Amino acid sequence: MVPRGPLFRSSATPSIFCCLSKLVSRPFSLTGCFALTLYVSLLFIFFLFYPLHRNFPDDLEREETLFMEETQQVIEERLWRPSLSRGFRPCTKPTSRYEGPKYWNRYLTVRSNGGLNQMRAGICDMVAVARILNATLVIPQLDKRSFWRDSSTFSDIFDEDHFIATLQGDVPIIKELPKELDSVARARKHFTSWSGMKYYLEIAELWKDYQVIHVPKSDSRLSNNDLPIDIQRLRCRAFYYALRFSPPIEQLGKKLVGRLKSHGRYISLHLRYEKDMLSFTGCTYGLSDEEAEELKIMRENTNHWKTKKINATEQRIGGYCPLTPKEMGIFLKALGHPPSTWIYIAAGEIYGGDAHLSELRSYFPNLVFKETVATSEELEPFAKHASQTAALDYIISVESDVFVPSYSGNMARALEGHRRFLGHRKTFSPDRKGLVEVFDKMERGKLKEGQKLSSRITEMHKFRQGAPRKRLGALPGVKGRGRFRTEESFYENPFPECICSSRNLTN
Structure with a gap:
């Protein structure tokens, strides 16, 4: 007997169980069996997919939202996450063979x-x-x-x-x-x-x-x-x-870092587009004829600068010039940073002022300097002391989420090494020679800003983000004492002597 309670009764259609009982009482019919199978299958499919069909737009929207959130998270990690330290830590303790100092009257x-x-x-x-x-x-x-x-x-x-x-x-x-x-x-x-x-x-x-x-x-x-x-x-x-900075510098530096971080993550850009650097390197790309002539005269009148005549075009093609503000804007945008990104300019007075900075600001409006993060009263004690204001830039840069130098000078090298020492904080080392080739193609109309440019620049810098690696030796083919000049600076990368595997931190 098939149950006939409310769960199994329908006023619109006969119960499937009634059909089953009737078929069982009849002689075997292939047509009847096929009809029943088709009916049950269609009924099963209807009830299986009906709820999904009914909620499909909401679920699709939810899945798209999750996908976008995951994609944004991946982008955020790629842009800001420090390079994997792979278990390496600072190691500066003396070995067991180290003896205390000897006090000599010399x-x-x-x-x-x-x-x-x-x-x-x-x-x-x-x-x-x-x-x-x-x-x-x-x-x-x-x-x-x-x-x-x-x-x-x-x-x-x-x-x-x-x-x-x-x-x-x-x-x-x-x-x-x-x-x-x-x-x-x-x-x-x-x-x-x-x-x-x-x-x-x-x-x-x-x-x-x-x-x-x-x-x-x-x-x-x-x-x-x-x-x-x-x-x-x-x-x-x-x-x-x-060699810690003096208390007044340390205190103001930390205060300015706090103000910057109150807006979220920030990039410190060491923009070496200052008059002395451009004159010293002989780099005039992007400058007016009057500006180029002014830098030439400055170089010729500076006694301790040995090289007086420099081919500006050869300098740039060889990657020996600081990247321009506009080039840094293209570079950072190509890496994926949105226009809302806060960028701290760690530098002295930019040559040409707003005339050149406006090109970078068109990409990233949130450009800030010491003078905009600190009050004039806070900066007054350090005024006219370039080394003290440079120390403020150093503190802000070493604590930044990302550090990018436009030129590999003394500050850039010191900061790269310091950030490596502190856990391989994300530090980009722009491939200036490779980037100049890209920028020249853009100038000739052979390459435009967009996904292709972004992919190319991102790929170029996959292994230039401050990840752990041993210090580079002298360039091949360089002989004599000149080879020492081509070695990577100890303070640029103190690995392996001062950065060790966590498995070997016995000293």
């Missing part, structure tokens, strides 16, 4: 030359040299004769007491040379560039005749490679821990 005095980051690298090198020579280091004097004519002293820019205390287990450091040694004869020695242990052990012979050695220049006096690991790690302790 002194190393130094005049650090160049801009802020050239001086910073030189000071840290001199810490290592003092260790090698078993000398007491006198707090270095800073360059006051460079292009910026900055009168800042060591303590104006750096936390002097912190510097001395942090390195007390490595090198004895004093603020001034003892008065009784002011009048003694000193060995004035221009150390040879990129020198190693053997050279400085020979220099130590000077202690037989002198109590004080004076070094007129500190930049690039120490080799990038082939030094004992404890000397290399000492350089890192000096650069990343000891």
